[in-house]
Amino acid sequence: MEAFESILHPPGAAPKLATEAPAWFADLHMDRVVASLTDGREEFELAPLLHTPLRDVDAVAWRQDVVRDLADRRVLEAVRELCAELGLVRRRLAPAERLPHPIQRQRWLLAAAEAWCAAVPAFDDRLAGLELRSEALIGLRRHVSSYTSSDSFAALARETADVVAGLDAVRYAVRVSGARVTVGPFQDEPDVGEEVRATFERFRRTVADRRRVTFPSRVQADHVETQILDRVAQLAPEPFAALARHSERHREFRDAPIVRFDREVQFYLAYLEHIEPLEEQGLRFSLPRVAAGSTQERASQTFDLALAGRLAATGGTVVVNDFQLRGTERILVVSGPNNGGKTTFARAFGQLHHLAALGLPVPGTDVRLLLADRVHAHFEREEELRTLRGGFEDELHRIHEILEAAGPDSVLIMNESFGSTTLHDALLVGSEIVRRISELGALCVFVTFVDELASLNEHTVSMMSTVDPDDPARRTFRVVRRPADGLAHAAAVARRHRLTYEALRERIAR
Amino acid sequence: MHVARDLDLERELPPGREETTADLELDTLLDAMAVGDGLVREICRRELLLGLHDLADVAHRQRALGDCRANPSVVRDLYALAGEALVDERRIWATLQRDSPRAMLGTAVRKLEVLAGYLRRLRDAADEHADAFSSPAFTRLFAQIARELDDGYLARVDHHLRELRLSDGMLLGARLGPGAAGTAYSLRRAHARGLLARLLDRRGLSFTIPERDESGFRALAEIEDRGVSDVAAALTESVDHVHAFFVALRTELAFYVGCLALDERLAAKGEPTCIPTLSGSGAPPAGDRRGPDAASAGDRPDAAPLVARGLYDVCLALTIEPRVVANDLNADGRALIVVTGANQGGKSTFLRSVGVAQLMAQCGMFAPARSLRTGLCSGLHTHFRREEDADMEGGRLDEELGRMSRIADRIRAGAMLLCNESFASTNEREGSEIARQVVRAMVESGVRVILVTHLFDLAHELWERPPAPALFLRAERTRDGGRTYRLGEGEPLPTSHGADSFQRVFGRPLPGARPGAAPPPATGLTATQPTASAAGEPAPASEPIPASEPIPASEPIPASEPAPQPCASACAGDTRAARQAG
Known part of the structure; x- marks a missing residue:
């Protein structure tokens, strides 16, 4: 039986992670997608994973299998539950490493171990009855099961529970006199606060009449409290000795493969969490059929994931598009009215290939794609004073670089x-x-205002952004397969902005 | 005393300020003026963007700036002095008991002691340098300082401050309030020092609060507080007023300090500057479509003057090491200037040079040119092509039209509109149609439009049927396709020079580009056709003049003189105008 290694790649096939985002990321707004995926998950360092497309169809299939298992609500919930509890473990371990006072450090480590000992068996239980198909999650389940039934885990759980119980039983008293503070054993002295409250209970009119100041819980005690703590430890040496022994023995109590799983599964969780609200709005995601070296592509109801993420927040409607490349077709030449969704379509096309190569579900249904070796994007840039080069030649330089690098x-x-x-x-x-x-x-989306490019050769396919026939100034954002007709309806937009000759004369004369 | 307000700090900046700042790269200019000083930057930004709208105000400012350029160190010292005064004053911290009048008084005294020292230094500086200044602005300032900060006044200030240190205790006046308790305490000055105290002592009315009587000391302190509260308030207000004086002085000088910094930067680089001549309006009167020819434009210098020699983009000059290429421009009476031609041929730079020069001239500054004559315009608006809007929904044309529409909301007759590749975000035919309507409406509404465009369809149409007297400029090239970064007059040509760029980048010719399709260079500069450039300057040789070389120092010829050898094509703009006039 192979040891469980990773849920991101088959054993021994770890891809080399990109050290920075691909050059085209910002142009295709993938940087925004990655930003929202990693938001709140900074500690897991997911960005390199999201920047690294897979080059191998089997590696993609491995991840797609994990996604299929996670589509089972119960599996997903079990994983989320585990991750939430392991988050608590991490939060408790931080002060266990950081604090200056040894007893405090030991106590935080104990608390972390307590959370761990609850989280892992619970996960094991949840997974037990579920039907898993992915090699990755089946391997994980096998590993968790053998870990929780091991003697070492049983010892950790037992000792942790014992030490916790011993410390919870300690009681003590502090006397402050002027500047003098005294710590002593607790002798069941009555609670003055309760007595006072009991005495005046009869005057109370409403239930909500409680003026209690609440203090935020603190991780670190001040130096007075730590001096008290030292004296409490002298009063009750046994539980503290047990605590010190626990700390010594279980400094590294966590199981490495489970910790690794916790980090790596965030890759899937982040993405599924991101697309969930979009699916609720009726947008479709699916696992694409990915083939190496095939230029036959198609997708239905696909869309720009970055735009959809933003529109979901504001309640806007996302327009979906279809495309297909058959036979000799390689280049989608997109023309038509501006503000008609051409750029969005181009972005969606690029995003689609990257997301597919990450092994994740992609926007759209019935998606069949090439496993691209690289994506290259050329977007216009604002003219820069310092380059002292005109926009056109700058563009040519960048296009030349892309053509040199592309295959x-x-x-x-x-x-x-x-x-x-x-x-x-x-x-x-x-x-x-x-x-x-x-x-x-190469496969290409070429957004242009030059109609002639759409019918240049047998590799080009003409697609057009479209307008609403009833209101030509309103864009539908639909991009459809259709011969270029050069009608951009710009004049209608000018009318809408009141920039026609007559409208302007009237406006400026005012 | 008040510093005469030559700056209007209340006026709101025009709504398009961010666009204008970005389009004209004004940050570069402001950085050079400010040299890290935030106030200088802010004031210069305000003045550049707001401009003056009265020729007398411009003249007033130009004279003041003339004084500053003649006495740079005096102006800088005064600015620094005002700044130091404010810094030193701020070093004195109010005590923690802000509501204690005694503490307020103590703070106010110490602040005023500091400020008084600076008032004296200011007066001394005024005494020393007033004679070197002749502009009304500075003459008035120095006269006022001499008059109102005379020795008698300064001595009186010192006396007050000495007294209010209360080193000898305080004498309080009071009345009996309700219940016969003291009320309305006020600080009094004893006629003869110690006399009253001695008198009271003799009558045995003194008592002592025992050393450990803490509540006794608290009560006494309260009486003292009541006693000085009125004087403390008065003195604190005085601090505010003197403070405001130094702020105003510093603010007024900040603009000139910025001008001086820029002046020195440009002088050190050898870039010329001139005091521009301003006259009349910045654009021809609305509806004036008769089109003066060159001669009648000379007769009516007030009709939208715009003549420049050696005009350069000051921001570019501040950015690059070598001298920048300058252009001459003769656009008197031309409501429309259309700039076409080679990519990266200096068109955007030229457009910025006109815009920045106009802003500088109109706020009373010197101008980045060997000479400049222009008019006051009612506002300067920029519509430059932008990188795709960050908003993913809005398309570029929509964004562009939205910006033009916002300009239309605020533009008035007499304004200047600079368009850089406007409406290039749709295809050429439709971009041209939109632009044609906009340009015609603007020009006929009395706006001067300077248009850089690749839309040949548009440029050609404007050439054939100009809506007003128009000037057509073209980015020049040499025979071998090199760029000169200079503009000459010329008819728009049906292509730019993408084939050359392609060959340079890809290292081989662009298939399909017809050999010899490249148009001849702009007519002003052909070697075989000796002629003159726009303003009559002898044409330099047809070698390319890259930005890395200084412009040839040709002998300036006054713009009003006729070109030595005018040729029909060089004066094409005039011909056009004349045809229309006919």
């Missing part, structure tokens, strides 16, 4: 290239770029 298994996202030059130049240069991408054999 037949690459996915290219070219967004609104050559907007800073003339139609004539954009057509000439754009055609050449599309031809070069065709020769490369």
